[in-house]
Amino acid sequence: MSALKLKKGSTSHSAYNLRPTFSDVVEKHTLAVLVENEPGVLARVIGLFSGRGYNIESLTVAEVDHQGHLSRITIVTAGTPQVIEQIKAQLGRIVSVHEVHDLTVEGPSVERELAMFKVSGKGDKRVEALRLADIFRANVVDSTLETFVFEITGAPEKIDAFADLMRPLGLTEVARTGVAALPRGD
Amino acid sequence: MVVQALIDQGVDTVFGYPGGAVLPIYDEVFQQNSIKHILVRHEQGAVHAAEGYARATGKPGVCLVTSGPGATNAVTGLTDALMDSIPIIVLTGQVPTFMIGSDAFQEADTVGITRPCTKHNWLVKETDKLSDVLHEAFHVSTSGRPGPVLVDIPKDVQFATGSYSAPKPSTSHYQPQVKGDMEAITELVAAIETAKRPVFYTGGGVVNSGPGASQLLRELVDATGFPITSTLMGLGCYPASGDRWLGMLGMHGLYEANMAMHGCDLMINIGARFDDRITGRIDAFSPKSKKAHIDIDPSSINKVIKADIPIVGDVGHVLEDILKVWKSRGRKTNSEAVAKWWSQIDEWKTVDCLKFEQKGKVIKPQYALERLEALTKDHDRYICTEVGQHQMWAAQYLGFEDPNRWMTSGGLGTMGYGFPASIGVQMGHPDALVINVAGEASWLMNMQELGTAMQFNLPVKQFILNNERLGMVRQWQELLHGERYSHSWSESLPDFVKLAEAFGAKGIICSDPDDLDDAIMEMINHDGPVLFDCLVEKHENCFPMIPSGKAHNEMLLGEAETQGVIDAKGSVLV
Ligand SMILES: Cc1ncc(C[n+]2csc(CCOP(=O)(O)OP(=O)(O)O)c2C)c(N)n1
Ligand SMILES: [Mg+2]
Numbered sequence: 001m002s003a004l005k006l007k008k009g010s011t012s013h014s015a016y017n018l019r020p021t022f023s024d025v026v027e028k029h030t031l032a033v034l035v036e037n038e039p040g041v042l043a044r045v046i047g048l049f050s051g052r053g054y055n056i057e058s059l060t061v062a063e064v065d066h067q068g069h070l071s072r073i074t075i076v077t078a079g080t081p082q083v084i085e086q087i088k089a090q091l092g093r094i095v096s097v098h099e100v101h102d103l104t105v106e107g108p109s110v111e112r113e114l115a116m117f118k119v120s121g122k123g124d125k126r127v128e129a130l131r132l133a134d135i136f137r138a139n140v141v142d143s144t145l146e147t148f149v150f151e152i153t154g155a156p157e158k159i160d161a162f163a164d165l166m167r168p169l170g171l172t173e174v175a176r177t178g179v180a181a182l183p184r185g186d
Numbered sequence: 187m188v189v190q191a192l193i194d195q196g197v198d199t200v201f202g203y204p205g206g207a208v209l210p211i212y213d214e215v216f217q218q219n220s221i222k223h224i225l226v227r228h229e230q231g232a233v234h235a236a237e238g239y240a241r242a243t244g245k246p247g248v249c250l251v252t253s254g255p256g257a258t259n260a261v262t263g264l265t266d267a268l269m270d271s272i273p274i275i276v277l278t279g280q281v282p283t284f285m286i287g288s289d290a291f292q293e294a295d296t297v298g299i300t301r302p303c304t305k306h307n308w309l310v311k312e313t314d315k316l317s318d319v320l321h322e323a324f325h326v327s328t329s330g331r332p333g334p335v336l337v338d339i340p341k342d343v344q345f346a347t348g349s350y351s352a353p354k355p356s357t358s359h360y361q362p363q364v365k366g367d368m369e370a371i372t373e374l375v376a377a378i379e380t381a382k383r384p385v386f387y388t389g390g391g392v393v394n395s396g397p398g399a400s401q402l403l404r405e406l407v408d409a410t411g412f413p414i415t416s417t418l419m420g421l422g423c424y425p426a427s428g429d430r431w432l433g434m435l436g437m438h439g440l441y442e443a444n445m446a447m448h449g450c451d452l453m454i455n456i457g458a459r460f461d462d463r464i465t466g467r468i469d470a471f472s473p474k475s476k477k478a479h480i481d482i483d484p485s486s487i488n489k490v491i492k493a494d495i496p497i498v499g500d501v502g503h504v505l506e507d508i509l510k511v512w513k514s515r516g517r518k519t520n521s522e523a524v525a526k527w528w529s530q531i532d533e534w535k536t537v538d539c540l541k542f543e544q545k546g547k548v549i550k551p552q553y554a555l556e557r558l559e560a561l562t563k564d565h566d567r568y569i570c571t572e573v574g575q576h577q578m579w580a581a582q583y584l585g586f587e588d589p590n591r592w593m594t595s596g597g598l599g600t601m602g603y604g605f606p607a608s609i610g611v612q613m614g615h616p617d618a619l620v621i622n623v624a625g626e627a628s629w630l631m632n633m634q635e636l637g638t639a640m641q642f643n644l645p646v647k648q649f650i651l652n653n654e655r656l657g658m659v660r661q662w663q664e665l666l667h668g669e670r671y672s673h674s675w676s677e678s679l680p681d682f683v684k685l686a687e688a689f690g691a692k693g694i695i696c697s698d699p700d701d702l703d704d705a706i707m708e709m710i711n712h713d714g715p716v717l718f719d720c721l722v723e724k725h726e727n728c729f730p731m732i733p734s735g736k737a738h739n740e741m742l743l744g745e746a747e748t749q750g751v752i753d754a755k756g757s758v759l760v
């Protein structure tokens with residue numbers, strides 16, 4: 001299955017790549033959606049997912065081009081190949097959407113997420129938390145006598161793994177940004 | 187400024203209803219003569235009228251309504267237009283910008299409420315941007331797959347003076363692709379050349395692509411000699427009198443049309459979307475065919491049915507390229523096999539699935555439509571419908587020779603659509619014969635528009651097939667719910683003749699088949715709105731019918747076959 005690159009205004013894209021394999025396997029895809037930075041645009045995107053019953057596993061959004069008035073929404077979603085194709089096509093239909101890229105199929109990409117963990121504990125547990133944080137290259141961004149706040153960036157799996165380790169050591173609060181992703185190379 | 191933008195966009199008619207938050211625009215409307223404003227009696231009526239106008243003229247329809255309740259009353263019409271891809275522009279008033287968010291009087295989050303039921307919408311907070319947004323609204327509504335758009339204009343923005351810019355070719359990034367991919371088109375032509383059992387399956391996209399698309403379609407169909415069927419929304423693109431016409435397909439489609447879809451080896455979908463009323467059971471839908479799908483909206487492709495030859499593009503452009511390539515390759519078809527296919531189709535036609543018997547003193551609804559067809563088909567005629575059995579019978583028994591002549595609520599199935607739509611059609615074609623084939627229950631949903639028809643001298647004919655039932659609901663209850671007719675009676679119906687007279691319109695009642703022709707002639711010849719109360723058989727069912735959850739070749743043809751046909755799985759479907 002290949003990508004549906006919906007670049008508005010292009011007259012040449014082939015509809016051949018709209019051919020999905022109708023399979024039942026649920027796949028996880030990371031989509032990068034370039035949108036007009038205007039009020040309501042996020043509601044349009046989220047409304048599409050809720051209205052049509054698609055999954056959002058993670059979503060991040062920020063302006064990336066002030067002059068061009070563009071924001072980039074990175075969405076991690078899951079579905080069968082047919083559903084993923086539908087999601088992309090439906091996103092492409094939103095008038096404020098400029099481009100839809102499926103980073104999962106358009107070639108290698110890098111994904112990163114930032115998270116903050118508050119861990120509270122004393123004695124051995126506190127020492128162990130600090131030692132593991134070091135191994136995971138997490139930074140201490142705040143500390144009291146009984147708590148640490150760690151900051152960690154990495155692929156979502158790495159952050160999951162770190163969370164698993166911190167849980168028995170007194171993890172009390174987590175904040176995660178959701179995935180930001182870019183294709184590799186040019 | 188708003189009125190100037192509308193004039194510059196070529197608008198001649200606006201359907202609307204005033205209120206506090208649009209008074210400055212109404213003040214502009216008052217001070218000009220280029221645009222006619224039709225005062226409806228309910229904002230839902232304004233939107234359906236604009237839809238009827240758009241569908242019948244090919245131009246976008248325009249509405250003007252106030253904030254809060256004016257905007258919320260427009261929601262059904264917007265959803266209807268979204269489902270049927272009708273280009274309309276709705277302008278709503280809004281409370282002044284500095285009061286937005288304060289629960290001000292008649293404030294509603296209009297862009298929030300209408301976001302899922304418009305193709306796009308805008309809240310304009312700066313007067314300087316107003317004219318550009320209005321022009322862009324027309325561009326978005328009419329380009330690509332058409333649809334409804336809404337522009338919400340706060341009252342202070344309406345009052346303020348700002349710089350106006352005239353329309354110019356849109357520079358926005360929204361420029362949908364209209365040319366189809368040549369590689370795919372060539373693949374389709376190759377399939378056309380070898381197909382043994384081909385069928386064209388056409389839809390509303392052909393109408394939306396413009397009259398030229400219908401012309402090209404006719405040329406292609408007649409040159410290949412392939413059979414053609416159409417969805418409810420596409421009736422008229424190929425003439426009902428044409429040699430290759432199979433009639434409508436789908437849940438209440440013709441036997442030969444559905445059987446051809448089921449048995450074909452090449453299905454050429456042109457501007458239709460594999461709606462569930464068409465496909466029936468998906469896994470049994472046309473199992474042996476190669477499917478080509480031409481659609482301007484990429485999301486329609488592979489949404490329901492996997493397309494073997496997907497072509498994204500405007501129907502007119504794609505048909506032109508198909509014809510060009512097919513001709514350049516020598517106009518080939520497998521004529522021997524296609525002739526065999528036709529003899530199979532002709533055999534299916536002998537089933538005569540629309541046959542009925544008019545006997546006794548009660549008018550059969552089918553008979554009423556057959557007579558209406560006979561007595562009006564030579565007129566410059568436009569037909570609207572409401573939603574229900576009468577709608578399906580109208581689609582089956584009336585013949586449409588041209589596109590834009592048939593206005594019906596297909597995707598949303600909105601009772602109350604037809605009457606206001608007929609008003610919009612008549613505005614677009616003042617001298618034409620505009621008939622709304624209605625059910626008594628649907629008609630009552632927007633009956634207040636009789637006041638509009640009277641005020642503006644719109645001689646729309648309301649042909650009500652009065653079965654004193656929510657007929658389509660009753661039919662489903664008969665088939666699916668053990669004949670327990672829960673609330674499907676039309677109780678306490680008005681005397682329609684008196685009702686018409688109360689508005690100053692003409693009322694006609696007819697219950698005897700022998701009087702029907704004269705009564706219809708009286709309706710046609712009356713110069714003014716007519717409410718025609720045609721009392722028909724109360725328990726007639728609409729056949730053929732593909733029950734929910736069944737395949738095309740499991741069609742019911744008549745009463746005898748209806749016992750226990752829908753299983754538990756089918757009965758959860760709508
Ligand atoms: C606004 C709305 N409400 C409910 C329905 C469900 N519905 C579909 S057909 C129908 C009955 C229509 O009755 P009538 O207009 O008398 O037409 P008939 O089927 O009797 O010809 C109903 C209630 C609908 N389509 N639209
Ligand atoms: Mg009825």
